[in-house]
Structures are given as structure tokens and as C-alpha cells.
Amino acid sequence: MNNFIFQNATKVYFGAGCVREYLACLTRGAATVLLAYGGGSIKRNGVYDEITGILREEGKTVVEFSGIMSNPTYTKVQEGARLARDCRADLILAVGGGSVMDCCKAVSLAARYEGDVWEDFWARLGVIEVEPLPLGVVVTVAGTGSECNGGAVITHEGKKIKTGRDYPQLNPRFALMDPTYTYSVPKGQMVSGGFDTLSHIMEIYFSPPDEDNVSDDLMEALMGSVIRNLRAAIQNPEDYTARSNLMWAATMAENRVVKMGKQCDFQVHNMEHQLGAYTDCNHGCGLAVLHPVYYRHICQAGLPKFVRFAQRVWGIDRSGRDDLALAQAGIDALAAFIREIGLPNTLKQLGAKEEQLQQIAASCPISQGSYRPMTSEEILEIFRECYA
Ligand code: NZQ
Numbered sequence: 001m002n003n004f005i006f007q008n009a010t011k012v013y014f015g016a017g018c019v020r021e022y023l024a025c026l027t028r029g030a031a032t033v034l035l036a037y038g039g040g041s042i043k044r045n046g047v048y049d050e051i052t053g054i055l056r057e058e059g060k061t062v063v064e065f066s067g068i069m070s071n072p073t074y075t076k077v078q079e080g081a082r083l084a085r086d087c088r089a090d091l092i093l094a095v096g097g098g099s100v101m102d103c104c105k106a107v108s109l110a111a112r113y114e115g116d117v118w119e120d121f122w123a124r125l126g127v128i129e130v131e132p133l134p135l136g137v138v139v140t141v142a143g144t145g146s147e148c149n150g151g152a153v154i155t156h157e158g159k160k161i162k163t164g165r166d167y168p169q170l171n172p173r174f175a176l177m178d179p180t181y182t183y184s185v186p187k188g189q190m191v192s193g194g195f196d197t198l199s200h201i202m203e204i205y206f207s208p209p210d211e212d213n214v215s216d217d218l219m220e221a222l223m224g225s226v227i228r229n230l231r232a233a234i235q236n237p238e239d240y241t242a243r244s245n246l247m248w249a250a251t252m253a254e255n256r257v258v259k260m261g262k263q264c265d266f267q268v269h270n271m272e273h274q275l276g277a278y279t280d281c282n283h284g285c286g287l288a289v290l291h292p293v294y295y296r297h298i299c300q301a302g303l304p305k306f307v308r309f310a311q312r313v314w315g316i317d318r319s320g321r322d323d324l325a326l327a328q329a330g331i332d333a334l335a336a337f338i339r340e341i342g343l344p345n346t347l348k349q350l351g352a353k354e355e356q357l358q359q360i361a362a363s364c365p366i367s368q369g370s371y372r373p374m375t376s377e378e379i380l381e382i383f384r385e386c387y388a
């Protein structure tokens with residue numbers, strides 16, 4: 001394996017009832033809590049009442065920061081930072097999915113930093129010398145794994161850039177993960193989140209080195225689990241086993257464990273993020289459209305790994321096929337799964353305009369972790385193949 005340093009500073013409390021059991025003690029010492037959430041799903045499913053009830057019982061001053069949108073913007077980060085400063089928040093409690101958690105990570109830094117966090121930390125990798133405001137999260141939808149890393153993906157609307165940074169200092173102090181909180185997630189968002197998890201694993205799996213390593217073995221098991229449990233959760237949205245496996249698999253994919261020793265690709269994420277910057281499309285849906293086409297482009301450069309993916313993840317027999325045909329059968333199985341779970345397969349369905357594609361392609365960062373690094377021209381080719 002390649003050399004690495006591993007640390008994960010987030011303490012996880014997982015399971016049904018964990019918020020009721022642990023939130024009061026985890027917020028002890030914080031007189032003022034900035035309660036952050038999205039568009040209001042937590043008010044409809046009872047999560048808001050449960051959390052505010054506990055905080056009220058503990059005598060907290062609760063200040064609300066609501067309306068965090070999917071694909072959170074830098075403007076929203078600035079709004080949250082102003083609020084956190086004005087109310088002298090001791091703790092940010094982010095309740096939601098990747099968008100709420102990411103926005104709050106950026107707020108936790110912006111609230112304590114005098115300068116412009118976009119310019120100094122997202123536009124370029126800066127060194128964090130201030131202590132961010134403490135952040136705890138309550139996960140309500142599985143997918144990004146943001147609860148257990150320092151990653152925060154923010155969109156600068158003016159510059160049309162959506163980009164992420166992973167600073168260990170931005171890892172939440174604690175993550176409360178109750179799988180029953182995800183029962184109310186609509187099917188479209190559930191499969192999009194599940195596919196995001198699968199995408200994170202594939203972005204790491206399909207990258208050098210390919211010598212025998214623990215990470216690749218773990219990832220094959222994780223991919224199998226996501227596929228199996230997505231199917232089960234579609235059948236029964238209140239299947240606790242399926243929801244809990246999906247929730248923990250999402251964390252496992254992005255808590256840095258399976259990245260150890262791997263170069264990591266994330267070219268498809270780079271492309272989807274820019275697609276999101278221009279179209280505000282759903283993250284998991286954008287990934288679902290791009291993945292199979294991108295893999296058809298790079299499959300020959302990483303042939304042994306694509307063969308292994310076909311055999312070990314999808315259980316496809318060689319049946320007289322040569323390596324290339326077997327590798328392609330694995331990618332076909334991935335594309336069929338995307339159709340089966342109801343995710344889109346064209347950029348047109350996501351609301352992209354054909355005339356935007358050139359500009360979007362030109363704005364995509366090129367990953368150096370790919371089996372074969374792209375050019376902007378080839379990215380445009382992929383976008384065009386995905387269009388309709
Ligand atoms: O806003 P509300 O009303 O709460 O509704 C949300 C939102 O519409 C809804 N939802 C959440 N929990 C629910 C629920 N609806 C019913 N019941 C519940 N329990 O779900 C919708 C989507 O939420 P969002 O947070 O946007 O989704 P997701 O978790 O997929 O996050 C996507 C964002 O995370 C970034 C993406 O780029 C995107 O901006 N990512 C963050 C990463 C990280 N920090 O590690 C890695 C990822 O690759 C990704 O880029």
C-alpha cells in the first residue's frame with residue numbers, strides 16, 4: 001500500500017433513538033445554538049419538534065438559520081456567518097443532508113475568519129489558522145458522507161464555480177445518525193443519495209494503485225451492500241436494515257478509510273460539480289448520467305480493474321468473453337442498475353442546454369488520479385454523448 005496518515009475527528013452516535021439519547025449531553029456547555037436546516041422537511045417529519053424540544057428543555061437559546069438550498073451558495077454561507085457572529089453562537093447544529101452540513105462547515109469557518117473564505121479557502125487551498133466554530137450534525141438523508149469528513153462543496157453563483165475542499169479542522173465534532181429519520185426521504189432523493197455513495201466508492205476504486213490492497217476489497221463489499229440495500233429500501237422505505245446499511249455505507253465511503261493508499265479519481269465529480277454550477281441540477285442525478293459514459297471512455301486504460309468490477313460487484317461470468325467485452329458488460333450492468341432504480345440518463349433530463357456544454361466542459365478541473373487523465377475536448381465529447 002502507499003504511505004498514508006489517517007485520522008477522523010468526528011464522533012458518531014448511530015442508531016434509532018440516538019438524538020433523544022445523546023443530543024442533550026452533546027450540547028452541554030453551549031448556551032446559544034445556531035440551528036441550521038434546509039427547506040422545511042424537518043418540520044413535516046417531526047425531526048424539528050424532537051430537536052427543538054430537547055434544546056428547549058436544556059434551556060438553550062436557539063437561533064434558526066433556515067432555507068439552506070441544495071447546492072449551497074457562498075451568499076448563503078455569508079448569511080449564516082453573519083447570523084452566527086451576531087447571536088454569538090457557541091455551537092452550530094446542522095440538521096439535514098450534504099447541503100446543510102457543507103454550508104455549515106463553511107459557516108463555522110467564515111464566522112471565525114476575518115477575510116473572505118471563498119478567496120482564501122475554496123478558490124485556493126489555504127492554511128486554516130483559526131479555530132472554526134464548533135459544529136455538530138444530525139443526518140436526515142444518506143448519501144454524501146459529509147457527516148464524517150471536513151469536505152464542504154460550495155457554489156459561487158457569480159463565478160459559476162462549484163467546488164469542494166476537505167479540511168480536517170472542519171470535521172463535525174459529533175454526528176447523530178438515526179436511520180429512521182431517513183424514512184421520509186422521497187424515493188427520488190433516496191436513490192440519488194444512494195448513487196452518490198456508489199459514485200464515491202467507484203471514484204476511489206477505479207484509480208491506481210491496483211496491487212492487492214485492503215481498500216479495494218472493502219470497496220467491493222461496500223458497493224454490493226449499497227446495490228442490495230437500495231433495492232430493499234425501494235421495496236420498503238421503512239426497512240430499518242436497508243436504511244441503516246445505506247446510511248453507514250455513505251459514511252464509510254467518505255470518512256477517508258477506503259481512500260487510504262489510493263490515488264482517487266473524482267473526475268466525474270469535477271464534471272458534475274460544474275454541471276451543477278451552471279444548471280443547479282441534483283448531485284446524484286448528474287453523477288448517474290455521467291458515470292457509465294465516462295467509464296466507457298477510460299475502460300481500456302484500467303482494463304483489469306473493470307474486469308474485476310464486472311466479476312466481483314455484478315457477478316458476471318466470463319462466458320467466453322475477452323477482457324474488454326467482460327469489462328464492458330460490467331459497465332452495462334451499472335447503466336442497467338441506474339435505469340432500474342429510476343435515475344435519469346441524459347443531461348437534457350437534468351435541464352442542461354446543449355449550447356452550454358462547451359462552456360461547462362471548459363470549466364471542469366482535470367483529475368490526475370484517473371487511469372487516463374481527460375482533456376477539455378474529451379470532457380465535451382462525454383457531455384455531448386450524455387446529452388440526449
Ligand atoms: O431542504 P429540505 O426541505 O430539508 O429537503 C431536503 C432536500 O430537498 C430533502 N431531505 C433531507 N432529509 C429529508 C428530506 N426530505 C424528507 N425527509 C428527510 N428526512 O432532501 C433534499 C436534498 O438534500 P441535500 O442536502 O441537497 O442532498 P444531499 O445530501 O445529496 O447533498 C448534496 C450536496 O452535497 C454535496 C453535493 O455536491 C451537493 O451540493 N456533496 C458533498 C460532499 C461532502 N461534503 O463530502 C461530497 C459529495 O460528493 C457532494 O459533492
Ligand code: ZN
Pocket residue numbers: 144196197199200269283
Ligand atoms: Zn458525491
